[in-house]
Amino acid sequence: LPFIELPLNTTEDALLGGVDLEETVRRGERVFQPGILARAHGGVVYIDEVNLLNPEILSLLFEVQSRGENLIEREGMSLKHPSNFAIVASMNPEEGDLSSHFLDRFGMCVGFENLKGAERLRVLKRAMVEQREGYEKRDERIRKKIILAKKLKERVSFSDELKEKAAELCLGAMVAGHRADIALIKAAHAYAAFCGEEEVAERHLLKVLPLVLLHRRRLLEHYEQEQIEKPQREEERDKKEDGKAPGHSRQDRPGGQEPAAPSLSPGGGREEVFEVGEAFRVRRxxxxxxxxxxxxxxxxxxxxFSGKGGRYVRSLMRKREKDIALDATLRAAAPWQLLRGRKDAVIVKEEDLRFKERERKLKHLVIFVVDGSGSMGANRRMVATKGAIQSLLLDCYQKRDKISLIVFRRDRAEVVLPPTSSVELAARRLKELPVGGKTPLGAGLLAAYNLIKQVRLKYPETRFLVVLVSDGRANQGVSGLDVWEEIKKCSMLLREVREADCIVVDTEDKSGFLRTDLARRVASLLGARYFTMPDLRAEELAWMVAGSLSPERAWGL
Structure with missing residues (x-):
């Protein structure tokens, strides 16, 4: 039984297979070199720390596993070979998350906790040489039991009533898709055979159910949170339409408590914490x-990309280790074959060698610079603003970006969240974010610039994205200069950072008669792309595209 341990630095060529350059040059024809998936046929692929594996490699692995065969369509080759294997993986969630899509592709999950007392001692004894013989006998009994279960599995029956029960259990757990249902039925079927029974019973379903749902619990918790918050948002909206304050009435509050009043900040202004508004899908x-x-x-x-993975975009004469572009090399060698006295195989010399330039996508460090001044509380604008930021955070999670959060208010800017990959932590910081005080916009821009400088010293390859979320109504300086002169100087500092892109999200209410459009002025100083909050929505972009492709526009009328 093949058992392949997949290294984290695996390349696409090593996984799928590619051209055997040495044999190709020697024979004068393309020779395929099988990859890891060919060797894993009929066995197991084990991935340690799967959450650290390149997502593109993991996606290819799951694609081949679901098909049961590896299709090769590259560099002039077209072939396929069978590749049936099981995937076993381990991960430490503290070192990084795995996307919900990839988690759902795993049928079952087992959680390990720190062992204490007798359990820890038992593991220690098992690892000792003098105790190994007894455990080897036990493992041998389990192995024989598994072999018998594989023979019995074909005779195990599964009633339609139990299949309906399995579907009800997964629906009750609010699991999206059908992978959980299929995994539950297969696991119960195998467990019944392992127990030596020829019919699956409800106890077999319930025994394996926690293993099927454990790694899908995060999706369930997110759904439950949405179900809790949705009635609250609807109630607030209804009360707002009725002309009432959005708080609860006295008789509805437990113990008749009064709602918490806005607190006083150390700077003397009033602070208030608003809830997070409804999230939406962000445009690309x-x-x-x-x-x-x-x-x-x-x-x-x-x-x-400086590695061997990624898309091959063009060839170079500059040498790159073991990443030869075969097509360009053969083209460079072809005109000289007659002079070199070629008979059968192509004669390639060192000066003919060409190397691949590859391209991949990278993640950014997204720095949210958020206006926490009192003007953001007018007309409860901070509710929609937090909803827009939450939507951008979800987009950052999907793009594997790192994130940081800077808030400016009163007379200073503060990094409330240093660079992190945890979107959940950023969402908690966002939820607790108060508003109140003046608007030191220049301090926020300067804090973003200083953070970029710190990160560049440690990680010089980092690409940055600064997202300024404000109405642009700056009224507080921190340097003694005129407020807008200070903003201009800080904007020039950010514009000089070649690795940084900027976006300005204008939170001003554009439906009213009085509009200042000061955020657009800040965007011009930064050389940034400018969006209002409705512009960020993907459905708004779709409407704009549909309008631009109307029949009148298409015919130039």
């Missing part, structure tokens, strides 16, 4: 591709 944000080579991976912006 694309940024310029620079010319720097990187090794970091993500899903945001294309960049040159």
């Amino acid at each position: 944000l694309a940024f310029r591709k620079d010319r720097r080579e990187r090794v970091s991976l993500g899903r945001r912006t294309k960049t040159r």
Whole structure:
């Protein structure tokens, strides 16, 4: 039984297979070199720390497993070979998350906790040489039991009533899709055979149910949170339409308590914490591709990749270790074959060698610079603003970006969340964010610039995205200069950072008669892309595109 341990630095060529360059040059024809998936046929692929594996490699692995065969369509080759295998993986959630899509592809999950007392001692004894013989006998009994279960499995029956029960259990757990249902039925079927029974019973379903739902619990918790918050949002909306304050009435509050009044900040202003508004799907944000080579991976912006993975975009004469572009090399060698006296195989010399330039997507460090001044509380604008930021945070999670949160209010700017990959932590910080005081916009821009400088010293390859969320009504300086002169100087500092892109999200209410459009002025100083909050919505972008493709526009009328 093949047992393949997949290293975290696996490349696409090593996984799927590719051209055997040495044999190809020697024979004068393309020779395929099988990859890891060919060797894993009929066995097990084990991935340690699967959450640290390149998502593109993991996606290819699951695609081949679901098909049961590996299809090769690259570099002029077209072939396929069977590749049936099981995937076993381990991970430490503290070192990084795995996307819900990938988690759902695993049928079952077992959680391990720190062992204490007798259990820890038992594991220690098992690892000792003098105790190993007894455990080997036990393992041998389990192995024989598994062999018998594999023979019995074909005779095990599964009633339609129990299949309906399995579907009800998964529906009750609010699991999306059918993978959980299928995994539950297969697991119960196998467990019944392991127990030596020829019919699946309800106890077999219930025994394996926690294993099927454990890694899908995060999706369930998110759904439950949405179900709790949705009635609250609807109630607030109804009361607002009735002309009432959005708080609860006295008789509805437990113990007749009064709602918490806005607190006083140390600076003397009033502070208030607003809830997070409704999230939405964000439009696609694309940024310029620079010319720097990187090794970091993500899903945001294309960049040159210094490793062997990624998309082959062109050939170079500059030497890269073991990443020869076969097509370009053969083209360079072809005109000289007659002079070199070629008979059968192509004669390739060192000066003919060409090397691949590859391209992949990278992640950004997204720095949210959020206006926490009192003007954001007018007309409860902070509710919608927090909803827009929450939507951008979810987009960052999907693109594998790192995030940081800077808040400016009163007379200073503060980094309330240092760079992190945890969107959940950022969401908690956002929920607790108060508003109150003046608007030191220049301090927020300067704090973003200082954070970029610190990160660049440690990680010089980092690409940055600064997202300024404000109405632009700056009224507080921190340097003694005129407020807008200070903003201009801080904006110039950010514009000089070549690795940084900027976005300004204008939170001003554009439906009223009085509009200042000061955020647009800040965007002009930063050289940033400008959005109002409705512009961020993907459905708004779809409407704009549909309008631009109307029949009248198409015919130039």
